[in-house]
Amino acid sequence: MVGTTLLLGQTALAEDNVSVLMKQRLADMAGKEGTVITVDYAPGAASDLHFHPGSVFAYVLEGAVISQLEGGEPMTYRKGQSWYESPKIPHVVSKNASKTEPAKLLVFLLSQESESLVMPMKSPGSAK
Structure with a gap:
């Protein structure tokens, strides 16, 4: 892992369930970088309320995850499914x-x- 606590915030995602696979500056987008992580959820586990300052693309490798963004309905995504999260949406x-x-x-x-x-x-609502 590459400085997981600093990189991912203090409490939104527990350090022991996130692995940073790659972090790279984007040559064609000045000041931007891309990061690839895995998030492991134990049975019944959940992340704390949070938001991402940048865009997020998520893909389920194993099991099923329930995700709900502010203003939307809870969605269940299963192995092989993916979704997008706009920046700063709780x-x-x-x-x-x-x-x-x-x-x-x-x-x-x-x-x-x-x-x-x-x-x-x-x-x-405290992210905006």
């Missing part, structure tokens, strides 16, 4: 859909260089 639900099986995401994040990828929140 992620009000992000959890393993199963209480007995693990789940794993492959996540591509686009951000400003050296910017935290995940920002914890105390309440929905």
Whole structure:
């Protein structure tokens, strides 16, 4: 892992369930970088309320995950499915859909260089 706590924020995603696979400056987009991570959810596990300053592309590698962005409905994504999250939209639900099986995401994040990828929140709507 590459400085997971600093990179991903202090509380939104637990350090032990996130692995940074790659981080790269984008040559054709000044000041931007791409980061690839995996997020492992134990059975019944969930992330705290958070938002991402940049764009997010998520793909389910294993199991099923329930995701809900502020203003939207909870969606269940299963192995092989993916979704996009616009920057700064609060992620009000992000959890393993199963209480007995693990789940794993492959996540591509686009951000400003050296910017935290995940920002914890105390309440929905505080990201804007």
